[in-house]
Amino acid sequence: MTKEKQEHLILQIKYVFLALIVGICVGIVDTIFGRGLLAISAFRTAHYQYLLPFLPLAGLLIIWLYQHFSSLSLKGMTLIFETGQKKREEIPLALVPLVMIGTWITHLFGGSAGREGVAVQIGATISHEAGRRLHIKEKTPVMLITGMAAGFGGLFQTPLAAVFFAMEVIVAGYMEYDALLPALIAAYTASTTSHMLGLEKFAVNITENWNISGSRDVLILIILGVVFGLTGRFFSALLQKAKKLFGEKISNPFIRIATLAVPLAILLFAIHSGRYTGLGTNLISASFAGETIYGYDWILKLLFTIFTLAIGFQGGEVTPLFSIGASLGIILGSLLGIPPVICAALGYAAVFGSATNTLFAPILIGLEVFGSQNIIPLVLVCIIAYLVNGNRSIYGAQQKALCRFEE
Amino acid sequence: MTKEKQEHLILQIKYVFLALIVGICVGIVDTIFGRGLLAISAFRTAHYQYLLPFLPLAGLLIIWLYQHFSSLSLKGMTLIFETGQKKREEIPLALVPLVMIGTWITHLFGGSAGREGVAVQIGATISHEAGRRLHIKEKTPVMLITGMAAGFGGLFQTPLAAVFFAMEVIVAGYMEYDALLPALIAAYTASTTSHMLGLEKFAVNITENWNISGSRDVLILIILGVVFGLTGRFFSALLQKAKKLFGEKISNPFIRIATLAVPLAILLFAIHSGRYTGLGTNLISASFAGETIYGYDWILKLLFTIFTLAIGFQGGEVTPLFSIGASLGIILGSLLGIPPVICAALGYAAVFGSATNTLFAPILIGLEVFGSQNIIPLVLVCIIAYLVNGNRSIYGAQQKALCRFEE
Structure with missing residues (x-):
């Protein structure tokens, strides 16, 4: 050796x-x-x-x-x-x-x-x-x-x-x-x-099955992939923009967070009394339990999360992305005539993949959280979402691979 | 724009x-x-x-x-x-x-x-x-x-x-x-x-389910991954070596194929009268139909395929790899007390992945041919097989990515 x-x-x-x-x-x-x-x-x-x-x-x-x-x-x-x-x-x-x-x-x-x-x-x-x-x-x-x-x-x-x-x-x-x-x-x-140590895993075993057959299903699949992908892209783009804008307008971080948190708190309170505070697990639970999901839940959660993070609060983006994807999926499922929970699961995974500019992570998240029942639609929707995200990512420091065919 | x-x-x-x-x-x-x-x-x-x-x-x-x-x-x-x-x-x-x-x-x-x-x-x-x-x-x-x-x-x-x-x-x-x-x-x-146009797809819907629970299952999973991975690695290494050896010993390709095809034909005829000729789909069918699979089927198919290809015949390697993996899986399943068809499906995918030095292709082959029932073991076995293949590949011209973190 x-x-x-x-x-x-x-x-x-x-x-x-x-x-x-x-x-x-x-x-x-x-x-x-x-x-x-x-x-x-x-x-x-x-x-x-x-x-x-x-x-x-x-x-x-x-x-x-x-x-x-x-x-x-x-x-x-x-x-x-x-x-x-x-x-x-x-x-x-x-x-x-x-x-x-x-x-x-x-x-x-x-x-x-x-x-x-x-x-x-x-x-x-x-x-x-x-x-x-x-x-x-x-x-x-x-x-x-x-x-x-x-x-x-x-x-x-x-x-x-x-x-x-x-x-x-x-x-x-x-x-x-x-x-x-x-x-x-x-x-x-x-x-x-x-x-x-007692931390619980979030998992929903989706037993309903969406069998892709015929051009109508294919079209719906493409629509879902594109919409989820664009949602993730919009999230990334707006987050970067908002951070930049707030940072430029109010350069002192104390003044920035203190002044902008006032309208944030008022809006969070006024709109559905706290529905959009926190992680968004309430929206995820509601999506999969068949409880009320409003058509605007996803966009409000998106805007509130970006507002919160852009002015200097701490926390990640992924659980809100899951909740945005799931609540958007419920709406799209109802509109397109596909079981809403399946669409919610697809959105949960694909919006996350699009916003983080990853392909395999969302597929495996979908698999590990929702089971393997709808894996083919999951793979396809995640691929399409990945394709339309324009290589944007919530992580500004993410690099793009440039390497090509070296010796 | x-x-x-x-x-x-x-x-x-x-x-x-x-x-x-x-x-x-x-x-x-x-x-x-x-x-x-x-x-x-x-x-x-x-x-x-x-x-x-x-x-x-x-x-x-x-x-x-x-x-x-x-x-x-x-x-x-x-x-x-x-x-x-x-x-x-x-x-x-x-x-x-x-x-x-x-x-x-x-x-x-x-x-x-x-x-x-x-x-x-x-x-x-x-x-x-x-x-x-x-x-x-x-x-x-x-x-x-x-x-x-x-x-x-x-x-x-x-x-x-x-x-x-x-x-x-x-x-x-x-x-x-x-x-x-x-x-x-x-x-x-x-x-x-x-x-x-009437070309049929080979698919077996495996309904049996192997739920990984407990350290015994984990150990079996690792054994399967390692054995399938080493089998693919052995196939790649031996194929490269045999090609080189025959090429060096008999430089004229006509003489090489004509002389060496004689013992090849005799052995193919003598050992189980033609069982190891062709694609190996007979071994694949036998594996999933519960028909006789001998403990040495996989190694004989491996040796005959390498012999055939190394002396100058034409054809691919993947279907023989599938048949090697499936017949080896049947044997391992019986030995380890896991449903043999599940092990056959895992071997079908993982030996192919190891020998071609790919990770996602075998996972998706497993999914598209056998359904999603055992996707978690499939992913894990393919990862382990990929890890132990030593970066070897049946494709001598495959390059390794060298690129690291460029700007």
């Missing part, structure tokens, strides 16, 4: 071992974060009228925490992407408590935001820093990707989606196959850990 | 239009090739004792045809890969009739070989040459990939597997997403065309 091969083998063994540790650690932190968030969300749902008025103050507190402890951490996901793209060596460990607490505060006082970006940041930071401090010499960001997979997998308990999300999101159109085994181990370990 | 964007859009529209045409044309040629092959195979199965003795003569005829009409075409799949990797401008059109006739002759006289490599070569050549002659200016080999997808999809009627096979096989670890839409259109068009 050559020295190079030997080193490679030793590195692989280290990765496997570290992936197990990372999986357990991240699974534990994910559970604390996830269960904390669910408790906070339940509390807010019950008492939103007393909490929403304090949203501007909550915003100030978040900005102060970041400015005081680690203003670099405000870059959030961008730090993770830059590290994966080798533009950055280290990620401040302070990011982990800051993003957790920032997201809890955002949700407690009624901001509309997600959680998965947070879990991915937690996992990536812990894993990358562990690798760096243990002097793991790596050419590709395997430790980072392993941590991202653990973070996503531990929170949602969808390990396969987590693996492919982590592998394909940093550079669009390129997959980091070197990370496949460690990411797989870490995602399953984190998922098992959080499950054993 | 900038000029660049406008040109890009026009190119996309051209691609869509051409993909439809390519899909129809390749679907027709696939049908001629595929139905011809099935008729020839049935005839051989009935009369193998009169045909096998002429295998050496058949070999001479194949070599003469290639030498006479286009000796370059002997490179087969390598031409396709080199074109995809921009090392080559054009593919001789003579390759299409030569590879079809060469494969028919191989199968008529009892060689053990496949068909999909042939369909992929047919599709790629037709599509790439059409693009070149119509002066389509492209930086990436979209026309080539579109044709590969059409060829594979038309023959097997598994359009999704065809799309991902074509996108991921040329450069391992890198996917050519630009080709996604045209490849999808071409694969579905070719598949529909060949279906309408």
Whole structure:
């Protein structure tokens, strides 16, 4: 065995071992974060009228925490992407408590935001820093990707989606196959850990079956793919624009969040009294339980989430994307004459894929959350949504693969 | 709209239009090739004792045809890969009739070989040459990939597997997403065309369900993935070695095929009287119909296929790989106490993935041929098989992606 091969083998063994540790650690932190968030969300749902008025103050507190402890951490996901793209060596460990607490505060006082970006940041930071401090010499960001997979997998308990999300999101159109085994181990370990610690998995077993046959079905499939894809694209584009606009108009982050949180809180209160606060799991539950979904639910959730995140609150985008996709799917299903829950499941996956510019992650999310009954429509709708998203992503720091056919 | 964007859009529209045409044309040629092959195979199965003795003569005829009409075409799949990797401008059109006739002759006289490599070569050549002659200016080999997808999809009627096979096989670890839409259109068009023209799809709806629960199941899953992966790896390694060895020992291709076809024919006749001639669909049918599968079926099929191809006969490798995987799966299933048909389906997909060094193509083959009942084990077994194949591939000209994080 050559020295190079030997080193490679030793590195692989280290990765496997570290992936197990990372999986357990991240699974534990994910559970604390996830269960904390669910408790906070339940509390807010019950008492939103007393909490929403304090949203501007909550915003100030978040900005102060970041400015005081680690203003670099405000870059959030961008730090993770830059590290994966080798533009950055280290990620401040302070990011982990800051993003957790920032997201809890955002949700407690009624901001509309997600959680998965947070879990991915937690996992990536812990894993990358562990690798760096243990002097793991790596050419590709395997430790980072392993941590991202653990973070996503531990929170949602969808390990396969987590693996492919982590592998394909940093550079669009390129997959980091070197990370496949460690990411797989870490995602399953984190998922098992959080499950054993009592974090629940969201899953709906869809037994209805949509058998694509005939040109009408094909046409509907294309319409669904295009609409979901454009929705994801619109979300990405508007989020980037809103962040830029608010940042330019009000350069002081304290003034920005305090002033703009006032109309945000008023609107969140006035429109369906808090329906669009938080993660949007209420809309997801309503979609799959056959409860009322309004035709405008998806667009309001979209606008509120962008508003919340663009003015400086913390949290991810993915759960709101799920809820936007699901509630839009219910409406489209009713309009097009396809079982609405099937369309909701397709939207849940495809809007997420389009907005994150990933192809396999949404397919596997659909599979792991809704079962395999409608996998062919799922694959096709996700492909079409991916095709029409115009290579846009909610992650501004995502790179496009440029590499072509090298020797 | 900038000029660049406008040109890009026009190119996309051209691609869509051409993909439809390519899909129809390749679907027709696939049908001629595929139905011809099935008729020839049935005839051989009935009369193998009169045909096998002429295998050496058949070999001479194949070599003469290639030498006479286009000796370059002997490179087969390598031409396709080199074109995809921009090392080559054009593919001789003579390759299409030569590879079809060469494969028919191989199968008529009892060689053990496949068909999909042939369909992929047919599709790629037709599509790439059409693009070149119509002066389509492209930086990436979209026309080539579109044709590969059409060829594979038309023959097997598994359009999704065809799309991902074509996108991921040329450069391992890198996917050519630009080709996604045209490849999808071409694969579905070719598949529909060949279906309408009476080429039958092989599909087995597996209703049994293997629910992974507990560490015993996980262990079995890993064993299956590793064994299937190593089998594919062994196939690739041995095929490359055998080709090299025979080529070095007997440099004249006429003498090589004529002399070595004698023991090949004798062995094919002597061992289970022709059981290992042809595509291996007999082993696939026997696996899923619950008929006799011997413990050594897989290794004999493997050795006979490598022997046939390494001495100069024509044909693909994929259908033999399917039959090797399926018959090995039956044996493993019985040994490990998992429903044998499920293991056969997993082996069918995973050995193919390992030997071609692809990840998504085998998952989608499994899905399109056997249904979605066991998709989670399927994904996991294919990932593990992909991990242990050591980056080896039956396609010697396949490149490994080297690109990392570019700007």
